[in-house]
Amino acid sequence: MQEKLLKLKQEILNQLESIKQADVLRDLEIKYLGRKGELTKILRSVADLSVEEKKTLGKLANEIKIELVDKFAEAKAGLEKTAGADYVDATLPGVEIKAGHLHPITIIQNEIEDLFASLGFMALDGPELESDYYNFTALNIPPYHPARDMQDTFYINPSSAKASEGKHELLMRTQTSPMQIRAMQKYGAPIKCIVPGRCFRSEATDVRHEHTFYQVEGLMVDENINFSHLKAILEVLGKKLFGPETVFRMRPKFYPFVEPGSNGEYSCFLCGGKGCRLCKGTGWLEIVGCGMVHPSVLKAGGVDPKKYQGFAFGYGLDRLAMLKYGINDIRLFHSGDLKFLKQF
Numbered sequence: 001m002q003e004k005l006l007k008l009k010q011e012i013l014n015q016l017e018s019i020k021q022a023d024v025l026r027d028l029e030i031k032y033l034g035r036k037g038e039l040t041k042i043l044r045s046v047a048d049l050s051v052e053e054k055k056t057l058g059k060l061a062n063e064i065k066i067e068l069v070d071k072f073a074e075a076k077a078g079l080e081k082t083a084g085a086d087y088v089d090a091t092l093p094g095v096e097i098k099a100g101h102l103h104p105i106t107i108i109q110n111e112i113e114d115l116f117a118s119l120g121f122m123a124l125d126g127p128e129l130e131s132d133y134y135n136f137t138a139l140n141i142p143p144y145h146p147a148r149d150m151q152d153t154f155y156i157n158p159s160s161a162k163a164s165e166g167k168h169e170l171l172m173r174t175q176t177s178p179m180q181i182r183a184m185q186k187y188g189a190p191i192k193c194i195v196p197g198r199c200f201r202s203e204a205t206d207v208r209h210e211h212t213f214y215q216v217e218g219l220m221v222d223e224n225i226n227f228s229h230l231k232a233i234l235e236v237l238g239k240k241l242f243g244p245e246t247v248f249r250m251r252p253k254f255y256p257f258v259e260p261g262s263n264g265e266y267s268c269f270l271c272g273g274k275g276c277r278l279c280k281g282t283g284w285l286e287i288v289g290c291g292m293v294h295p296s297v298l299k300a301g302g303v304d305p306k307k308y309q310g311f312a313f314g315y316g317l318d319r320l321a322m323l324k325y326g327i328n329d330i331r332l333f334h335s336g337d338l339k340f341l342k343q344f
């Protein structure tokens with residue numbers, strides 16, 4: 001009996017070694033270890049043996065069974081491993097690689113950069129940390145000028161926040177306009193550029209106001225530049241943003257760094273100028289501040305105002321994105337809320 005057991009064990013081990021398929025392995029396991037398997041039968045017959053034989057043979061039979069169960073498990077694991085390595089089910093759906101996308105403000109910014117690049121404008125970048133001189137004084141907003149009150153900002157060293165004394169203190173820029181001066185100083189005249197960028201103001205935030213926002217500045221300086229050039233460029237911008245039917249109009253408005261200054265308005269794209277909730281019943285959307293560059297600003301940029309003239313304009317990218325996508329709260333842009341961002 002002992003001999004028979006050992007022989008059977010060796011027989012099973014030999015067969016195990018050559019098995020390459022899972023179903024053959026399963027059949028073999030049933031043949032020997034199943035309920036009616038050969039080894040199972042022997043194990044059952046141990047019960048009929050004498051007490052003495054039970055002790056030795058019973059022990060051996062159990063040991064062999066445990067060893068074989070392990071070997072089968074090992075063989076099974078080995079087959080599963082190789083099966084995984086060799087077999088690829090090409091019909092299974094792929095694993096989606098999640099990618100982000102551009103922020104709605106960046107989408108609008110890219111569109112505007114493309115448009116102005118096609119008109120021959122450079123797109124420039126400027127420092128967000130600016131000096132009081134570039135942000136205000138050089139733009140014809142001297143110390144004590146009331147226009148400063150409209151643009152309270154973040155001063156970097158609170159103890160030196162004496163903007164009204166006109167010192168060259170550092171602050172977070174309130175507008176992209178300081179780049180008018182820097183661009184003229186660097187490139188001289190003639191020049192055509194736009195400056196998209198982030199600006200800051202010490203604002204109480206609400207649905208229309210945010211302490212951090214985006215503007216686009218535009219500047220064109222050359223000989224014999226006049227209001228009609230400004231109007232033409234802003235008309236092209238409006239048609240690009242709101243469609244070919246868009247009408248542009250200009251109404252006088254004061255800005256310290258232009259003379260004359262104007263408020264640029266586009267016919268409401270939602271109602272076509274009839275008047276609706278978006279345009280507050282006026283039929284017009286106030287979008288852009290613009291005008292002819294003030295001679296003092298040209299001088300600050302190192303450009304001779306007797307020889308050159310220029311126009312400048314600026315508008316909020318956030319506001320454009322809000323109009324384009326129908327967003328009713330400016331604070332959503334920087335909220336980091338994925339439910340909001342995934343809509344674009």
Ligand SMILES: [Zn+2]
Nearest residue numbers: 268271276279
């Ligand atoms: Zn309207």
